[in-house]
Amino acid sequence: MEELASKYNPADVESKWYQYWLDNGFFKSKPDGREPYTIVIPPPNVTGVLHMGHMLNNTIQDILVRRARMMGKNACWVPGTDHASIATEAKVVNKLAQEGIKKTDLTREQFLEHAWEWTRKHGGIILEQLKKLGASCDWDRTGFTMDETRSKSVIKVFCDLYEKGLIYRGVRMVNWDPKALTALSDEEVIYKEEHSKLFYLKYYVADDDMSGETGAEGEIIHRDAKGRYAVVATTRPETIMGDTAMCINPKDPKNRWLAGKKVIVPLVNRVIPVIEDEYVDIEFGTGCLKVTPAHDVNDYMLGEKYNLQTIDIFNDNGSISEAAGMYVGQDRFDVRKQIEKDLDAAGLLEKTEDYNNKVGYSERTNVVIEPKLSMQWFLKMEHLAKIALEPVMKDELKFYPPKYKNTYRNWLENIKDWCISRQLWWGHRIPAYFLPQGGYVVAENEEKALELAKAKSGNNNLTIADLRQDEDCLDTWFSSWLWPISLFDGINNPGNEEIKYYYPTSDLVTGPDIIFFWVARMIMSGYEYQGDMPFKNVYFTGIVRDKLGRKMSKSLGNSPDPLDLIDRFGADGVRMGMMLSAPAGNDILFDEALCEQGRNFNNKIWNAFRLVKGWEVKEMEQPESAQKAVKWFKQQLNKTIAEINDCFDKYRISEALMAVYKLFWDEFSSWYLEMVKPAYQQPIDKETYEATLNYFETLLKLLHPFMPFITEELYQNIKERDAKDSIMVSLLPKVEEYCEKNINRMEITKGIIAGIRNVRANKGISPREAFEMYYKGSDFDGKNNSIIEKLANVSKITEATDEIKGAAATFMVSTIEISIPLGNNVNAEEEIKKMEEEIKYLEGFLAGVEKKLSNEKFVANAKPEIVEKERKKKSDAESKIATLKENIAKMK
């Protein structure tokens, strides 16, 4: 066979094996008699590029899918992309702007043509990138939230919910994004702490008759040459143009005198009533609240309650509207600066204070949200929240880590109706059709709409041209919430073969940041439309941060390019780097050094393989040491497989990886291979060789879900394989019974070998010089003597019944004392000092144990096996101390 390079080069093999897997259709899944294992991908934005979050997320999914496949399940990982309404539309608008085209100059159809072109050009790049990572998705199933099947599903669900009375249309206070020019849901608003100013404004009393003063304790009256006035504290002085009332708390003695009066809005000079409501916080500012029903959610509620006028002073883009009567056309933030000056000049600004408050920003465009009254479509959430809560709280649908159950419950219990309309073109257009004489109908298509419209209006002469479809489209999440159903066409074809087979899906892997946007809503739609959970388990990954704990962002430039990492460390190395740092739910502090560790591990596997494949095989007797090693490794292997299975059951994936890592590196490479390795240029016996290849193959299988490429490469090189024999469709070993005693014996053996090597290192004695070894202690059974002889270069092993001739280096392993006679090489004083230190430690330990045992309450209350353990500790420690003391005596 050809000579293998001493360093593993991932680039040589990765694309080759990915293509091989594709060519053989190993990623494909069709319903059959096997147990299904299904994951639907969290669809990334169609025009997005791969970032570290995707890497983490998809590595985990691929590990789970590959493992399930190797457990004999019918594994199906469905990929796809999201049309990402706002984000994509914003990108298209930007691109058009660069070409000098304004969106408003285009018709809806023209704009959509540009958007589709953009999508065709940039769409799906991210899926190609996932292939580089090794993702074993069934690419034939790739879905898009705006393709035909998914679009039909969305419209059908909208109509259904409308018919059920769960969708309604109305004027409500919504979060308005003045840049994207659309309403947003509550979840799309991000609150940020800001340093701002609190402005104290003077509202003079109108037609003041000087009445109302009570002289009661706490009363505060402001007056100056122009008369009496109230002081209102606000962070948004520019909204005074929309003031239609002032509100005080009826229990507030400071402002009692204002009750029933009217006051004058500064600069605007509008006279507004003073109303009273306990909603007002007496302690905030002066206890006087300006009420602007059009521009604040709480003020809106007051407006409804007291039937106040609403004056909308903003245009959709955040500039001041005609209705304001002043500053018309200027930007809201410019006006805030200007009005401060104008108020001050007019003597209407009492004072300003520094103030920290939380301001809502648009998740997508990062501009300050404007609360705005507008006509929107809403989905009632009460019923949906109810059906989605219980299964999670009862752990029928499990969250990993479970702490997110709390977050989930909190949201569902305080949920508000979902604003699902967006004033955008890129998305699913709302299937509502307005009639010429007013009113509307909701229908899946124009024909049905026309029928309904005729019936509704009683006008049989209506034509489709008479109907006007709602211009708005739906929130992106209104399509992704159906993803686990719509990918299997369960909305359009309820009960079809695929949905019956694949639904509920098995695991969902996603970030906790979209628990409300997506996870919760999928659970709602799952129960509403399938009567069952959309997935059995949700694995929440952490957020990927840099090693200093900062979020990865473009502006910080601290986000590595995943493809660049793959180039440098190989996909397997990067996958391992991600997983080493990623316990479920914890944020992961990503450090390139972890990819390096991954790459180093690849190299270790590669070199172990080079060793094994370099052996010359011969029919000959199996050495005893090899026979013992082969027997032991089987036990160790099974023990670790059990451990790995347990980790996976608990979704402790990084721990599972660490277990395989140590199994391969420490147990297999450092111990097993050294035990069976023939002397330089000597052949190996066939029996050992074959056992070793078998172990190697098993290890590769265990490693495959984590590191698909190198494991396939080596699996194919272990022996000649059939064209269709791939590691990715092989079966993982089932865990077998293992002998704990055998493993413990080897642990002692390893301890002895390490001890002897240590003696050599300390004394500077060459490994070539053979030692004799004496042991003392009943725990030594001599069964691994051949291994000790081989790995520690020991010529003879004898029980130390007689006094050992000459000076010896001694050490203890468990309760066994090992002595290596070294003649003049031993410095007796040094040895004695070492032993005395050991005795000191043991005596301290013994004292602790004795204290426990002499405590009557401990002996009486503790479980008998615990007491027994303590007694064993005591006797072990005592015997060790005795041995050491004896030894010191001998050396003196």
Place this chain on the structure above:
RNA sequence: GGUCUUAUAGCUCAGCUGGUUUAGAGCACCUGCCCUACAAGCAGGGGGUCCUAGGUUCGAAUCCUAGUGGGACCA
């Protein structure tokens, strides 16, 4: 402000229903080694008042309370 969560080695974390020696791992660090699988390696080594203060208990890193410091979500 509300809810939740967390604090263990230089870093990232295990440590499960309290008792597996006087707390572990990986990485990093230090000291030796190019000994033909592997320097992307090998052999050794150091390193912790388990955040603080109380409490429960025969026994606390583990359970409870308070405080302090992180983090997340919601308003």
